[in-house]
Amino acid sequence: MERFGMGYLEERKLVQRWPQPFPAIVSLVLTIAVFYLTWWIFQDPRGWLRMYTPYVGYMYTRWWLIMLIWMVYIFNYWPFKRTWLEKTHPIVKGAVLTAISVLILYGLIKGFFEGLLGNFGIAYFNPERLMKLPRMTEFFALEYASLACLMFAAIASWLSPAWVVACEEVPWQNMDQPGKGISILVVTFFLSVLVFFMTMHSHMGILYYPWQYFTAITPPYWEKFANTVSGNFHVAWIMCCTVVVWIVETIWERFPFKLIKTNWLRRITAFFGIIVLAWAMFFFLYFAQELTWGQAIRGTRLINAPDWRWLHVGEMAVFFLVPAIFITFYCGNWPRRFSLPVNVLIRTVIAIAAAILLYIVYYKTSHDFLGTQKGFMHEAQFPMIPLIWLINIWLVHHWFMDNWPAWKMVPKTAAEISLDHDAEKAKINEIRWTKALGWGLGVGTVCGVAVYFITLSILPWVYKSITIIK
Amino acid sequence: MSEDKGKINRRDFLKGAATGVLGGAVLGMGLFSYGPWSKTYFPEVKRKLVDIGTCKSVKVTNLSETSWFENSVLMGDIKGAGGLLVNQYSYNWPPFGDGTGLGKGSYEKGIAKIKHLLPHAIDEAWAVTEGLSVNPNNAGGFACLIEVEELSGNKRKFLLDSGWSYKWMDECFKREGIDEMLRNREIEALIISHEHFDHFWGVPVTYKYDPTITTYIPEGFYPEGLQYIKDSGHQGKVITIKPGLNPLIPGLSTYVFAVPIICRVYGEQAIFANVKDHGLVSITGCCHFGIIQFSETAFREIKYEKDQLYGIYGGLHISPFEDWDPKYDDLVLSLGKYDFQKIGCNHCTGLLCAKKFVDAGYPIVRGTAQYRSRETVYLGNGDRIGFGIEV
Incomplete structure (x- = not known):
C-alpha cells in the first residue's frame, strides 16, 4: 500500500557531506541569504511588495507556517508518493511543495476566510464588508480583517501540531491518508474555532463603536485579571503554547511525557502539560518585563501598557523557538551523549542563552537590517514576523529539501529503522525510579x-548593564 | 561491584537533578510570577518633585489641528506606499515630491526642486511641489500658539510645531496674526514636537517670518530632518533636547520621550505648564507616548500646584486615522482616575475617541468647527483654551 510521507521524517537518514560545524554553518548562511532576499521581496517596508503593513504580512507569515505543518505533520506529504519524496532532487521538491503550500495559503485566505466566512458568517474577516462601516478606510479594513485571520492562525498554529505531538494523532493514528489528515484537520480546526470565539471574538467586537454588546461578550471576562480589554492577553499564552509544543517536539524529544507508559494518560498529560508549561512561561515573561521596565500602567501606550506587555510575552517566546529549531534541524539535536534528561537540560540552557543573544541582536539591528521601527516598543514592531518567516524557511529547507546541500538524504534500511526503535525504547527504559533519581529530583x-x-x-541589573537601543 | 553501584547512582542522580532543575524553574515561574507575592519585587515610586516654577496662566490658540483633510486619501497613500512603517520622506508627499510617484521619492530628490526658494518664496515653492507631489491638496498641519503669563504679569509666547502645507499654514498664520508676531520677534521659540510630516514639514513658513527663531527639537531626528532645518533657511539656534525634563522658563518645561513612531520617526517632545493655584497642564503635539504616561511621568518627576493634574491641550494620538483598538478603550476607561479638570483635545485624538470621552463624562472643551475643522466635539481651528484664564 502507498504510504505517501507517513514516517518519512523518521525514516530518512540525513548524511552530512562534511563534518560539523560546516554543514550547520553552510545551512545557516544559505537560509539567512534566502531569508533576507525573500524578506526584501515580500515584507521589508523599503522593499518590493511591502507586506509588512504590518498585519497583512503578519497574517500570511503565520498562515504559511500552518500550511507547512498541515502538509507535513497532518497530511504526511499526501498526495506525493514515497518514491517521489525519496528520489526527487531537493530543489525540485522544495519548489513544488513550497508552491503548493502558497497556493493553499492563498486559497484559504481568499476563499475560506474572506469569501466564505467573511461573506456568509462574520463580517470582520472580509475587508470589503468592513468598508461599509462609516469612515472606514481601505487600509484599516484590510488590517482589521488580517488581524482577525491572524488571531485565528495563532490558535491553529498551537492546536494543529499539538494534536500530533501530544495526542499522537488519536484516534486516527492507524488510518490511511488523506482520511487521517482530513480528520485531524477538521477536529483541530473545530477546536480553533471554539478557542477563537472564547478568546478573540470579544477583542474584535470592541473594535467598533459602540461596543458590539449583542454579538460579543463585552467587556471581556479577562479584563480584571489581565488589566486590559485587549485580546493580546490570549495571543500571549497561545503563542507560548505554540512555542512549547515545538520545544517539546524538538530539543526535548517529547520528554518528560514520553516516559508515561499508559497511552491515554501520556497523551492527555502531554496535551495539558504543554499548556501548563506555556502558562508558566507566559507569567514569567510578563514578570520579567515588570522587573526591567517597571509595573505596567493601564491606559498608557507602548512599553508600559499591559496589552503591549502581553503581546511582547508572545514575541519573546518566539525568540526561544528559533535556536531550538536550529539545534534540532542543523545540529543533530546536540548533545546526545548523556542521558535524556541531561541532554534536554543542556539543550534548554543553550536555547535560552541563544534566545537572549538573538533578542539583543534583533533589536540592535532590525531597524537598519529589516526596515522595522527603531526600538522595542512600537505597536507595529513585531519580531514574530521575521522570526517566523525565518522558521518557515527552515521548515521548507528541512522538511521539503532534506537540508540540501550540506546533507544528503538516504532512506534508512529496515535494520536501521529497527535499531532506532530499540535505541528509543532503551532511552526511555533507562529512566526508572530509583532512590538516587529521587534524591536528584529533590535537589x-x-x-x-x-x-x-x-x-x-x-534581571534588572543585567538589563541596565546592556545598552540595546541607543 | 561497589564502584559500579556508585556509578549507576551518580547517573541516576544526574537524571533526576536535570529533570528537577527544569521542573523547579517551571514551578517558580508558574506559581510566583503573577501571584500577589511578586508585588514585593516592585520598589515604591519615589517622587523626584523637581521644581519647574509656576506661571499665572496659559492660553493656547489652535492655529491648525487638521493635519490632513481627507483621512481616506491619506490612508490610501499609506496603503499604496506599503503601510505604516515606510519612511515618510519616500512617500512623495509635498514638499518633497519629485514627480516619480507614490512611495518612490526621497528627501534629496524632493528638496532639490524647492531648496532655492526657501524660506522667503514659500508660495512659489509650494506651487512647484504641488505639481510634483502626491495629493498635495490633502496636506494641512498641526501648530498652536502658547501664551504664558508669568507671575509678574509679563507675557511670553512660544510656537508648538509648524504644520505641513506651506499654503495652508501660511493662511492659518495670517488668520491668527502669527506672521506679524514672528516678524516682530514676539515669539521666543519654535518647539517642534516630533519629525512627522504634519508637524514639521511646514517649518519654512515659520522661518519665512523669523529665520532666526530658536528651534527646539527632540533627540532622534533622522539626517533628513536635520538637513531640512538647514535647507529651510534657518539662521538661528537649533537646540536638540535629550530625553527627560528641559525647563524653559518659570512654570514651563518641555519633556522628551525616546519613542518610536510610525513612518520612521523617533522621539517626541511635549510641554508641561505649572499654573498657579490650578495645577499641571499638558500640551502635546501628538502624544505618541500616551497621555497617561505623560501624567505618570509628571507625577514621578515634577512638583506641581495642588498636586492636581489640571488640563490637557493637543493631540492625544488615540485614533488619528479614525481607527480603533481595544487598547484605546483601556485609555478611555483609565483616564478618569487622573481627574483632569479641562480637556482640550483635537487632531490625532480622533473624533471617535472624543465622542467616547464625552460618553464617559470627561470635561471636554467643545469647539466651533470652523476653518475646515469637522465637528464641535473637540477644539477646532481658530479655537482657544485658557488654563488659569478665561478666553
Missing part, C-alpha cells in the same frame, strides 16, 4: 527554584 527542584529567584534578582 534539582530546589536548585531550579533557586535559579528562578536568582534570575529575578539579577
